[in-house]
Amino acid sequence: MPIRPHFTRREILTAFLGLPAALAACRSHPATPTFSGSIVGMSDTIGHRIRDGLRVQPTADQWRRVRVVIVGAGIAGLTAAWQLQKAGCDDFVVLELERDPGGTARSGVSTVGSYPWGAHYLPVPHQENTELVAFLEEMGVVEGRASDGEPVVAEQYLCRDPQERVFYRGRWYEGLYLYAGASTDDLAQLHAFDAEVNRWVAWRDTRGRRAFALPLATCSDDAEVTALDTITMSEWLNRHGWHSPRLRWFINYACRDDYGLTLEQTSAWAGLLYFASRIRHPGDTAQPFITWPEGNGRFVAYLHDKMRAQVRLGLAAVDIIPDTNDPPQQVDVIAMDSATQTAVGFHAEAVIFAAPQFFARHLIQPYREHPPSHLGAFEYGSWLVANLFLRDRPANRGFPLAWDNVIYDSPSLGYVANTHQRGLDHGPTILTYYYPLCEADSRTTRKKLLGMDWESCADVVLTDLRRPHLDMRALVERLDIMRWGHAMIQPRPGFIWSAARHRASVPFRHIHFAHTDLSGVALFEEAFAHGVRAARAVLAGRPELGHAV
Template sequence: MELTRRELIAAFLGAAVASACKREAPRAPIPGAVVDRAVEVGHKLRGGPLPSAQTVEPVDVLVVGGGIAGLSAAWRLMGAGVKDVRVVELEADVGGTSRSGRNAVTAFPWGAHYLPAPTEDRGPVVRLLREMGAVSGVDAQGLPTFEETLLIQEPDERHFYRGHWYEGLYLRVGATAEDLAELERFDARMNAFAAARDAKGRKAFAVPTSRSSDDAEWTALDSLSMARWLEREGFHSTRLKWLVDYACRDDYGATSEHVSAWAGIWYFAARQDGQGERSEGFLSWPEGNGRLVQQLSSSLPPRAVERDVLVHTVTPSAKGCRVDALDARTGQPRSFQARQVVLACPRFIAAHVVAPWRTERPAWLSAFTYAPWVVANLTLSSPPVSRGFPLAWDNVFQESRSLGYVVATHQRLRQDENGPTVLTWYLPMAGGDVKAEREKSLSASYADWEALVMADLRPAHPGISAQAQRLEVQRWGHAMVRPTPGFIWGPERQAAQESLGPSLHFAHTDLGGLALFEEANWFGVKAAERVLAGLGVASESWL
């Protein structure tokens, strides 16, 4: 049964957005398209046996997957002087959910759009930022400082509620004394978590998660949901619950009911010093984390990265790994013999690709669940009209299931305040049944997505339909791993990190349990350093 327009909006964005939609005069549809193609190519892995090539191409190190983890592994290997490194990627573009696009107006993100400024002057992320000239120096405490042009300019955040925009993420207008008291108490609890250290001096909640304390005092929080923790601790304010729920949807693609309390607290505590300071700020570029993809890619020789390669079988042996693949454009088979392999893809894909796992399914596999997302880039002839607090970098809707949008041209608005811009709109499909959410996102047509995006934006921006020039939509069926209760500190995630024999190593953000740049980068570098050990290359760890 076909849904009415109002039913469609309610199903995706919630009843509040649907009820806010007013009947509008007929308008021409906004030109655009659904631009992703991973589903049609990637689902070939579900079919029968695929052919192997007659000729086998030898390579020292083959990295399968050109997302952040795979590129980070290759970057680390090149940094150690390993020359014969090949990266193969299924898509036409590398970067995974950090990749970006560009049109005549600006570059824009197709996924991750910022990087929290690191709070320590160590680790591979700071090394990468130094290589790209983003680190301006070190302060009196020995902590890195960053180029001002890369830190988000004010205004950075605003919040739309009942016809007006307000400053910040927490809705203070109309807040009761009880609401504000709960917020103050919650902030104090998060500061205490941020300051907590174990007997070894490790932070209770650290970036990346691998640096966090494994003491039971903290890991026990992983056993219950963030929603249950709020209830247990006596937090009842609707506004605070909204803020926490927004945080979970923003970083984890799930509501607080489906996120572990450890992960929920990590969001608020890991990147601050215990005094309420949440690092120096956020680093961002018009293309979002696509700029980090460019930096990682620039460390590799041009011919080291091959796109449109569908790897379907990895067979480890005593002499390395045989890797069988298809050219996704021509359908022709290809095969590689690698001394070492980094398989930098999600666990659910690895289970189809690693030959021994086809006959003996890994016991840990069912613990991994992935949230689908939809990202849309809307090009406008001029910035949208607003009531209340002015246009910010991050623009959030109180009553929508979407996360609102970021402005790709924000960092240069002062130079061109009235010129064309691109809004990047985000919708995490945050329901509990991820399969149903995925099917829902993939079943919607371009016309459906156009109706949904504009229904979300129009109440906050009168006249935006007349400004709209083009809309492009990207569906991410398995965008991010979900840190469900029991997952972060459960045995399954730990088991999934282990190499298979001496030559097959794994890297992906899902191994960290949080779909964040720092996790992908960490596990990419970690896998690369296992490769170095396998090759007999001595190199000081970057971790």
């Protein structure tokens, strides 16, 4: 049910943006938008029907045999299919309940250009991430190797300058750390934090493994490292005596950006991963970003184009039934076409479950009857994402429009300018706005978000963007909203190195699991690695290879 009938406009804006922003909005501009838009994507209706016990039975003529069924056409599922195809196996089908592939990496296109609905960049991987580097070479993104073996990315795929700016007290400043007005103590704490990150970059265990690397399967499990997962990032900062508001804002932004959590909620291990995994050698700058106007939707399009015939969009898996033989011989998968409501079935030798873990308890028959305890450990954050289609650029005070544009006093992450990477600095543009809902109770937060109508969501977005751009409402021609109820896994303290996360990746009766939530962090590198791993285990016929350590 929409949230608007139960709450006033001021109450909604206060909940999302704080009372001062709400009061200013209610005094200064009307709530009713003068442009069009809609809530797009995310088939929560069919998802809720599955959650509530939807069961269908295909007729005898609607069954077919297939070697592998992949459930989910996000990055992990598409990567698994790509890996199967590379090995010469085309006998697979990918089931996706949405009408578009990609999951949280999906994108859209308009007459102005393309734009992301979620993930929008990839840091250049280190050479040790061999599979991902090879994939980028196949795409033509990596055009060679440096003398030390590190991948060289073609310049047109690297984020162009200026990359980032922050809005503070009426003016835009370059970068994300707010140097303007920083005290000597602020800068000393920033430098001390950088030095500690570099200490971890240099750190190696007795086996030569880094403390923080991608994919996570290559990280050290030394006790000194894993102990960081027992405290929050805020507690870790406190132990170092770092209380600078600017430093804590900067690190808090990083936690919200990658994990949808505040530094008071994020595992210190995950917080340090954000910084240390992106630096090759101590003293180096962080790896540059690979990006396109559509963000990681470019990866989705590339993978989808390679296996378009095997990807069944709008076909939702509703029941996964492994046989009871020992050893098991096959897995039956029943799916329903969301448009026609007709059921189809697959007799598969193996299943790659490339959907989030919260679906497993509803789809896998034995899990419904006896849910594994580890499923309860997975917590997911909700995000509000909007794409604003503007007839012209908003006015700027201070540093000019960048790729990433952050508002210091906002609970949102600001916006990405999607025409920036195309070198278009004037005229119409598309801005992608991101708001992670970081409340402590993720279930209540999810319900609140999914209960909001388009008008309420649009009002939150425009009220927030009015802080730096008084002319924003007048420039909007269309505003579309995506409500991600289960946007990403949350790396709260104790989860990354938990037995629950470890158990979730163990294959179950020819069902192999592949999704970024198995890593505890929602990163492209992790989804890709899990897809490769699961596909290889299926091809080898060795369940133990499907276990992500």
